[in-house]
Amino acid sequence: MHIIALSLNYKQASVEDREKVTFQDSEVVEALHALRDQKSVLEATLLSTCNRTELYVVSDQEHTGAYYTRKFLADWFGVDYERIKNMTELKVQDDAVRHLFNVTAGLDSIVLGETQILGQIRDAFLRAQEEHTTGTIFNKLFKEAITVAKRGHSETDISKNAVSMSYAAVELAKRIFQNVKESKVLVIGAGEMAEESLLNLTSNGIEDLVVINRSIEKAEKLSQKFNGRADSLANLEKELKSADIVISSTSSTDFVIDKEMMDRVNETRNGSPLILIDIAMPRDIDPAIESCDNVYMYNVDDLQGLVDSNLETREQEAEKIKAMIDGSTAEFEDWLQVQGVVPVIQAMRKKALQIHSDTFESLERKLPEMSERERTVVSKHMKSIINQMLRDPIIFTKEIAGDKNRDDKLEDIQAMFHIEEEVKAQRLEADQKQRQKLRARKEELRLNW
Structure with missing residues (x-):
């Protein structure tokens, strides 16, 4: 039996490509059965998030299983086979097992060590198990992946330190606001940094989210992924009047929030504090706003030290989890060989x-x-x-x-x-x-x- 992992993620594919190859929740069950029905596929599990689409299969023939897994993805989304081949990463056997363990533990995520992916993997496995597209091998493998990930997060400090600008922005907001879950957060922009910010915000239980973008369509598409609300850039000043935290990451060459706008907004806020976190390059927020009362500004340079020091800490903790994964991979391979x-x-x-x-x-x-x-x-x-x-x-049969x-x-x-x-x-x-x-x-x- 051959375990195959086909991964389309932020490392191999652009946002535009990932958007074209993303399964909607409503079609996952149908897709699971279609994948399981492919030639040489015996078991199947499917994961689709904003940052990755992963297909895991057990096949009786490695090359045939790999071909039909890619072909399924190409046919389902109407994308050329060679393009799917170029934008995906294929791993088999030990490498596929280790890949699943790394993904589940958050070691393959944009935010090193993030925990949301663990829940997503668990949900994907439970759905496949409920649909009977898993069998003996995946029932064992996915349970082991979830167990190792939980152990890694409980026995190390990998989840405790910020490692990206957007993650650092959220961590900073948590330190400033005692009850950050009740805060209203504006996320300006609809690119990868904005999406990562929303991922970190929702992971921390923040629900009052507004995505603001020049293109309302893009804002709506992104906000829907995180159960937020969308608004256009034309309404930014109105939204600022009731916001607690703003994270801005657009590609604009001009200030999105200037001093004059902030002065007008401040007149209506009755002294309520406002945190402005600018992670754009060039900057989205006018530095002159620092002189405004009850407005606290932070930019990339302010966050960089937090990111640099914490990334090193997380990488050290990640090595501990990798050692756990190595041991679990070897144990699973031993078990798999015995199954034969x-x-x-x-x-x-x-x-x-x-x-x-x-x-x-x-x-x-x-x-x-x-x-x-x-x-x-x-x-x-x-x-x-x-x-x-x-x-x-x-005994002899087991040993061979x-x-x-x-x-x-x-x-x-x-x-x-x-x-x-x-x-x-x-x-x-x-x-x-x-x-x-x-x-x-x-x-x-x-x-x-």
Whole structure:
């Protein structure tokens, strides 16, 4: 079995490209089943957020599974296959497992060590599990990824320090306002910095959010992702009158908030404090505003020291989590390799029990005078003999799970015990059970739709 991770994220793809390859909540269930139905795909999980789209599959053929996973993404969004190939990152086996662990722990996020992705991964897995598009391998893998991420965040200080301008801006606001959750926050701009700011704000429980942008359409699109409200730049002065915190990150070459605007706004605020955090370059907020009463301004230079010192701290803490991930990856690979030999061991045991049953029935026919106690004693000793005979072959079979010649040796074992058909039956039974669950779920969805 091959584990494949196909990732389209902020490292490989622009905002425009990510927008084109983002699943809406309403289509995720349908997409999950479509992905699971691709050739060579046996299990499937799908994650789609504002910063990344991730497809995870278990496939019986590495190259075929990788091709059809990419093709699914290209076909679903009507994007050229080669373009999907260029804008995505493909990882298999150990690398795919480690990638999932890193993503879940927030080590692959824009904000190093952020925790929101952990909840998103958990929700994506639970949805796939509910839809029966996961099986033995992903049920184990995703639970392990979630466990490692939780352990990493609880046993290190990675979540405690700001590491980006937008994150530092939010951390600064938290230090100034005792109850920042009740604050009204204006986010000016609709680019990546604005989106990252909103991510950090919502992660801290802030709900009163207004996205302001020259393009109201872009403002609305971004605000909807975070359950906020949108307004146009033309209404900025009105929104400033009731705001507590402003984070500005536009690409404007002129001041978005100038001294004259702030003077007019201040006349209506009755002395209420206003925090202005300018993370744009060039600056969005007129430096002359510093002279305004009850207005507190911070820019990139003010935040840089906080970011630099805390990034080093987070990177040190991230190394601790990476060590945990290395250990968990190795443990999962050991478990996965053993899964490949399980049907062989089950077939050996099943055949041995059948031999026991047939032999005991023959013995009962030849010795009908046996008492119930004698039958019990004889049956128990026969089982003991069989278990002792199987002990070494089973141990040997388990030990070759990680052998590079595992498949050849497993074939030899099957031929030696003459259990080829039994092994096929074991694998077929497991596959049929999974397919029955899928068919039942699809029928349920069909009736609901």
